[in-house]
Amino acid sequence: MRPLPTLIALIAAAAFGGFAATALRGGLEQPAQAEPLPVPAPAASTAATAVPGIAALPTAVDGQMLPSLAPMLQKVTPSVVSVHSKQHVRVSPFGNDPMFRRMFPELSQDRVRESLGSGVIVDARRGYVLTNHHVIEGADDVSVTLADGRTLKAEFVGSDADTDVALMRIPAQDLTAIPLADSNTLRVGDFVVAVGNPFGVGQTVTSGIVSAVGRSNLPGLGFQNFIQTDASINPGNSGGALVNLRGELVGINTASFNPRGSMAGNIGLGFAIPTNLASNVMGQLAANGEVRRGTIGVDTQNVDERLAKGLGLDEPRGAVVTRVYPGSAAAAAGLRTGDVIVAANGERIDDSADWRNFQGLQSLGSQLALDVRREGKPLKLTTALREQPRDGLSLDPRLAGASFGDVPESLRRQGLQGVLVTDVAKGSRAARSGLRKDDLILQATSGKFSDLTSFRASFAEQPPQLVLRILRGNRNGNLVMQ
Structure with missing residues (x-):
């Protein structure tokens, strides 16, 4: 094995909120000194209240009290929870060097990593809580603190890294669930409110507007269809609620964008997973514990100026x-x-990344109406997403016992292509050859491939010798399958 060159780093812009609390403790030990605010006089029957030194503040307009978000938030906040996760890790002064770790095991220490995030109760009867995958990723223990102060142990139901959605279950006793809105009706300019537990300081509310919908192509994230908002979304807000003025859930807060990192402060670029997408993922997680995705079975590339002219396109x-793979949808x-392909189900497709993102956001079996240009002429075709077989035995007997899947989309957006080993049965033929769960297969003597579909197609003729080029951790090397 030799070191693999460092992968393209995640831009610090995606300041996720699940890892907020402990590093800030020192910064909170010396609270800022603030002068007490003047106490306003009790409201009179007039439309203004006088406060010495400042202009009169109206309490009512035309006999109607001024609008406030407080009544709506009284209904919403019991549904928003704090999520506390713990992960037990073994830390060595020699880092990840395997030789020194084996030579001096007594120098390694057990540590507990703790992180704070937020979550939303979406089903009171079943005790379902939605949060972000990155909030609970790798956690050995997760607990949820309700708005009324109760702390409950959470049971993991399932999660999907590519949409950053996770589902947990807590004891269903006196819970308050938030109603779900149709996020497809959101418009730019609609008012929204973010509720969560930023920096571990406690439940906090921020407000703003919808800055954009259908936002994608953010660095380092998976399949994307984000709501963008200027409501402050800070570390610890991840997994919390984005609600409309009716108190309905329109999104799950997931990330903020800041080139200088989260400590530079909020700059009004927050992102949330639309409720319709989160609800779809939740349904799959509740039913199967995982999300299964399909494909129509094609490879694509971007259209440049030269190709556009050759294909008879206007742009x-x-x-x-x-x-087009034989036997595919x-x-x-x-x-x-x-x-x-220029559009799918009415959604504009500008390039190959758009097409892949569109497919990844659809449920297995979804019907797709494609707008196609063939020799410059418009054409409409209908197809559906099919699941690819994932077992190694159906490819080659030397891969028996292994299961495969596509590389996580967040890694693919960093330029990494190949196939992920999702499982290897103990004692199987693949295991005896040294294949392990979470190995990334970058190349193989079977032929060229970039994803699971093309990986399967590369075994149309089984190679006499099967050698896999794999990435394991930060090292890569060749593995001969026996």
């Missing part, structure tokens, strides 16, 4: 099909090499 836009629908 260099869309995802041009470079390969795309082949059955009549899609051909050279076709350009």
